[in-house]
Amino acid sequence: MLQRHARAACAAAVATGALLVAGLSGSASAHPGQAGARSEAAATTAAEAPPALIHAMQRDLGLDHDQAERRLVNEAEAGATAGRLRAALGAGFAGAWVRGPESAALTVATTDAADVPAIEARGADAVVVGHSLTALDAAKARLDRTAAHRATTDTPVWYVDVRTNSLVVQAVRPEAGRALLTAAGVDASLARVVKSAERPRPLYDLRGGDAYYINGSTRCSIGFPVTRGTQQGFASAGHCGRAGSSTTGANQVAQGTFQASVFPGNDMSWVATNSNWTATPNVNGSSAQVAGSTVATVGASVCRSGSTTGWHCGTVQQLNTSVTYQEGTVSGVTRTSVCAEPGDSGGSFISGSQAQGVTSGGSGDCTSGGTTFFQPVNPILQSYGLTLKTTTSGPGDPGDPGDPGDPGGTWAVGTVYQPGDTVTYGSATYRCLQGHQAQPGWEPPNVPALWEQV
Numbered sequence: 001m002l003q004r005h006a007r008a009a010c011a012a013a014v015a016t017g018a019l020l021v022a023g024l025s026g027s028a029s030a031h032p033g034q035a036g037a038r039s040e041a042a043a044t045t046a047a048e049a050p051p052a053l054i055h056a057m058q059r060d061l062g063l064d065h066d067q068a069e070r071r072l073v074n075e076a077e078a079g080a081t082a083g084r085l086r087a088a089l090g091a092g093f094a095g096a097w098v099r100g101p102e103s104a105a106l107t108v109a110t111t112d113a114a115d116v117p118a119i120e121a122r123g124a125d126a127v128v129v130g131h132s133l134t135a136l137d138a139a140k141a142r143l144d145r146t147a148a149h150r151a152t153t154d155t156p157v158w159y160v161d162v163r164t165n166s167l168v169v170q171a172v173r174p175e176a177g178r179a180l181l182t183a184a185g186v187d188a189s190l191a192r193v194v195k196s197a198e199r200p201r202p203l204y205d206l207r208g209g210d211a212y213y214i215n216g217s218t219r220c221s222i223g224f225p226v227t228r229g230t231q232q233g234f235a236s237a238g239h240c241g242r243a244g245s246s247t248t249g250a251n252q253v254a255q256g257t258f259q260a261s262v263f264p265g266n267d268m269s270w271v272a273t274n275s276n277w278t279a280t281p282n283v284n285g286s287s288a289q290v291a292g293s294t295v296a297t298v299g300a301s302v303c304r305s306g307s308t309t310g311w312h313c314g315t316v317q318q319l320n321t322s323v324t325y326q327e328g329t330v331s332g333v334t335r336t337s338v339c340a341e342p343g344d345s346g347g348s349f350i351s352g353s354q355a356q357g358v359t360s361g362g363s364g365d366c367t368s369g370g371t372t373f374f375q376p377v378n379p380i381l382q383s384y385g386l387t388l389k390t391t392t393s394g395p396g397d398p399g400d401p402g403d404p405g406d407p408g409g410t411w412a413v414g415t416v417y418q419p420g421d422t423v424t425y426g427s428a429t430y431r432c433l434q435g436h437q438a439q440p441g442w443e444p445p446n447v448p449a450l451w452e453q454v
Helices: 017-024 032-048 051-061 065-092 113-121 133-147 174-184 377-384
Strands: 093-099 105-110 125-128 157-161 166-171 191-195 212-214 218-220 224-228 231-236 246-248 254-262 268-273 301-306 310-325 328-336 348-351 354-365 369-376 422-425 428-432 451-453
Touching (some): 051 065, 051 301, 051 310, 065 093, 065 105, 065 113, 133 157, 133 166, 133 174, 133 328, 224 268, 224 377, 231 377, 254 377, 268 377, 301 354, 310 369, 354 377, 369 377
Antiparallel strands (some): 157 310, 212 218, 224 231, 231 268, 246 254, 301 310, 310 328, 328 369, 354 369
16 A cells, blocks of 8 residues: 555645746746747646646636646746846835736836836836835734734734735624734834634534544644654644654554644644655646745735645735634734635645645635635744655755755855845855755856856
8 A cells, every 4th residue: 555645645736846846947028939948848748747736727717728727927027027126126125925817917116116017027017106015014013913922803813915916804894804903013104904704713523534634633634744854754734743643554554643733823734654655746646846935926826725625726815924722822824715624724835847835724614715824834844854755855855955066155055045144055145036945956157047146
């Protein structure tokens, strides 16, 4: 009997290596030859993309087969362009998002009208707004600190919405939202309160079924296979189990033990498995494989799979969201239009070939539709010193930056980098453009969509 994390429920949709090449090999300002190479990469996607991914995108996003593939390629290229513009605009950058059925249009916001020509030169639409992303993130941080000391059940969700250039508070009672903003000292010009009946909840349950079980009862879904040195394991949601809790697989065979778990605050955990289980980059029993963890842009398509409802797709609505469950507030999650139901918790969220995060909770269901939040995977990897199992990683070895032939520098395989981070590689210095965990072959000179030389 196969006992592999990907088969047990490391679920979600991934695109192909060809798609990854399209996203990591250039930007909107590429030379004509590079653009032709991207078109060739896109053309190969039809034969290689996982059928389940394309089917889920067609069903949930109202696309045909060709539109789904074009959307994935456009989103990969838009992420690279947005990363370069974020670095170029500096303090004036106010966010970026894609739009349209095929994500063919990229919009970049800035607080400085003088930036408009530079944005348009990259093929993006420019919009001038009043608040920088840094200012909005700082206001949300004040709200997070205030919420830690007061009840927020009537204001269960708040997030930075780059499309409206505001900090949004979703409130069951609008007066509760206004009171929270006042208590946090957030300038009224930065925020708006939206009335909403949403009351998100974590998505685990106590039913029998597949996926994995915690202490023989609660069921969740595996997120992503990982390694820590030679130790195999997987990342999942924190609310699924506490450190020391035991797990069994879908077949009820002993599997592993939770090594660390945080919930609320964040919603992250990792399980170390016994020698009968092997981490692989495979996804949901298909030939599709995870290639990395580059963060998707607002508006990009994102798909998830869990042990209850299987594959479903939607879009990234907001990054840097806080959500209040009955157990407490979780910050730093991503809000999506994807549906989910109890038992789907912990399962994979993927955009293209890139791992995004693990299912946290939400509202609604997959019959009437809903909103789901995921805990981004890169903070899990960074917090616990884990390496995502990908097509480029070796068996339990994230790579050795000191191998013979290494040109030297501070860049290292397995490190999680955020936009704006700088590293050295050889004799050059590079600035990170998109959040990701470094993989073998992703050395800064090789991936201009992730790094630019400074």
